[in-house]
Amino acid sequence: MPTLTDIKVPDIGDFSDVPVIDVFVRPGDTVIVDDTLVTLESDKATMDVPATIAGVIEEVLVKPGDKVSEGSLLVRVRETKDEGCREQQSISDVAPAVREIGREAERATPLPAVTTSPAAEPSSANLPHASPSIRAYARELGVDLRQIAPTGPKGRILREDVTAHVKDIMTSKGDTSAGSGPEGHLDLLPWPKVDFARFGAIDARPLSRIQKISGQNLARNWVMIPAVTYHEDADITDLEAFRVRLNKESGEGGARLTLLAFLIKACVRALQEFPVLNSSLDGDTLILKKYFHIGFAADTPNGLVVPVVKEADRKGIFEIAAETGELARQAREGKLKPVDMQGASFTVSSLGGIGGTSFSPIINAPEVAILGVNKSAMKPVWDGQSFQPRLILPLSLTADHRVIDGALATRFNVYLAQLLSDFRRVTL
Numbered sequence: 001m002p003t004l005t006d007i008k009v010p011d012i013g014d015f016s017d018v019p020v021i022d023v024f025v026r027p028g029d030t031v032i033v034d035d036t037l038v039t040l041e042s043d044k045a046t047m048d049v050p051a052t053i054a055g056v057i058e059e060v061l062v063k064p065g066d067k068v069s070e071g072s073l074l075v076r077v078r079e080t081k082d083e084g085c086r087e088q089q090s091i092s093d094v095a096p097a098v099r100e101i102g103r104e105a106e107r108a109t110p111l112p113a114v115t116t117s118p119a120a121e122p123s124s125a126n127l128p129h130a131s132p133s134i135r136a137y138a139r140e141l142g143v144d145l146r147q148i149a150p151t152g153p154k155g156r157i158l159r160e161d162v163t164a165h166v167k168d169i170m171t172s173k174g175d176t177s178a179g180s181g182p183e184g185h186l187d188l189l190p191w192p193k194v195d196f197a198r199f200g201a202i203d204a205r206p207l208s209r210i211q212k213i214s215g216q217n218l219a220r221n222w223v224m225i226p227a228v229t230y231h232e233d234a235d236i237t238d239l240e241a242f243r244v245r246l247n248k249e250s251g252e253g254g255a256r257l258t259l260l261a262f263l264i265k266a267c268v269r270a271l272q273e274f275p276v277l278n279s280s281l282d283g284d285t286l287i288l289k290k291y292f293h294i295g296f297a298a299d300t301p302n303g304l305v306v307p308v309v310k311e312a313d314r315k316g317i318f319e320i321a322a323e324t325g326e327l328a329r330q331a332r333e334g335k336l337k338p339v340d341m342q343g344a345s346f347t348v349s350s351l352g353g354i355g356g357t358s359f360s361p362i363i364n365a366p367e368v369a370i371l372g373v374n375k376s377a378m379k380p381v382w383d384g385q386s387f388q389p390r391l392i393l394p395l396s397l398t399a400d401h402r403v404i405d406g407a408l409a410t411r412f413n414v415y416l417a418q419l420l421s422d423f424r425r426v427t428l
């Protein structure tokens with residue numbers, strides 16, 4: 001008679017209500033002792049919870065995003081007697097494999113500069129078998145386990161497999177396909193090592209978790225995307241007067257309209273007119289999205305994050321203003337959920353409240369374009385007879401040249417500037 005055993009969250013120290021970030025098993029999967037079942041992530045660490053017995057998964061009771069504490073039921077296992085497996089351990093004997101913050105490359109990141117499309121998230125079903133210590137080892141080296149050929153029993157990845165994979169990469173010199181595809185290697189010199197303290201007093205400050213994750217994404221996007229930035233000026237004199245008037249009408253404490261909300265609405269209209277800018281490259285296929293989920297860069301004390309206004313085409317400007325305000329507040333308080341940062345089809349990065357005259361925003365892959373906005377300024381504009389003082393908003397559109405050429409990008413910019421100059425056009 002097979003016995004069913006409940007596997008629960010073991011003692012995880014002071015943590016409670018910890019999110020489940022990965023589930024590695026499905027009903028019907030065979031596991032042996034130490035196979036990772038789920039990964040939990042607290043503010044400070046991630047923890048793999050391993051199988052404590054060998055058997056077949058009968059039921060999985062959690063999914064990514066669920067919150068658990070010590071004793072929460074994770075999976076139910078039908079025990080099998082597997083001669084090959086290690087000695088059975090009781091739950092209390094099992095210390096979760098805790099690792100430093102920072103996530104492995106094999107997992108989609110829910111954060112910043114890059115919002116992950118649901119399609120890009122690996123399913124737990126196709127993650128390879130490896131023990132928690134091997135997963136930790138691979139994470140330390142930044143190795144994607146799915147790229148490794150396993151040589152262990154039942155297709156398990158061994159420590160030697162990870163080492164061999166890394167050696168392979170390190171010794172593959174003379175590769176001329178630099179940057180030509182996801183597997184291409186850049187034949188770069190090692191990063192300069194400098195003992196800064198030799199030159200004066202220093203202070204070492206570790207990067208925040210958000211900075212580490214967004215840094216990796218930004219570096220990949222900068223290297224992989226042949227991006228060009230196109231600049232345009234929009235005359236927002238009338239729009240700003242309209243916005244100020246509406247805010248006055250709302251009165252103190254009333255709903256507040258921001259320029260960002262108008263920008264998002266105008267971008268949606270321009271994307272409808274130029275759908276290629278609302279797309280993603282999937283190999284040699286262009287995926288044109290019929291939805292308009294607009295990400296916006298938000299500056300927080302811990303780094304840059306990109307919350308997403310979903311279905312911005314169906315929302316009014318008051319609604320968008322309220323939503324961006326709320327999302328920006330949650331971003332600053334570190335309360336955004338992964339889902340709040342996923343699914344963007346285009347991004348706006350506004351530095352307008354701070355200043356600047358132009359910049360080159362980095363595309364939020366797998367999107368193909370991003371609009372940067374700086375501070376508007378009163379400028380003299382020649383009307384054919386005299387100079388008129390006009391409020392000019394600088395726009396900087398960075399576009400992926402594999403998909404959007406200069407003519408298309410500039411047409412988009414010109415159209416967007418027309419919409420902002422005369423916002424009635426948005427309704428046409």
Ligand code: CAO
Binds near residue numbers: 296361373
């Ligand atoms: N030109 C002139 N003034 C502008 C402006 C612009 N383009 N955009 C906003 N402002 C003004 C607003 O009118 C407001 O002034 P008042 O308080 O006098 O009304 C002030 O700047 C603040 O604006 P806001 O509260 O409406 O905020 P916002 O819409 O500018 O920005 C958000 C919201 C979330 C985008 C912003 O807080 C933020 O995080 N910006 C930084 C984004 C970023 O870091 N991008 C770079 C990414 S690459 O590193």
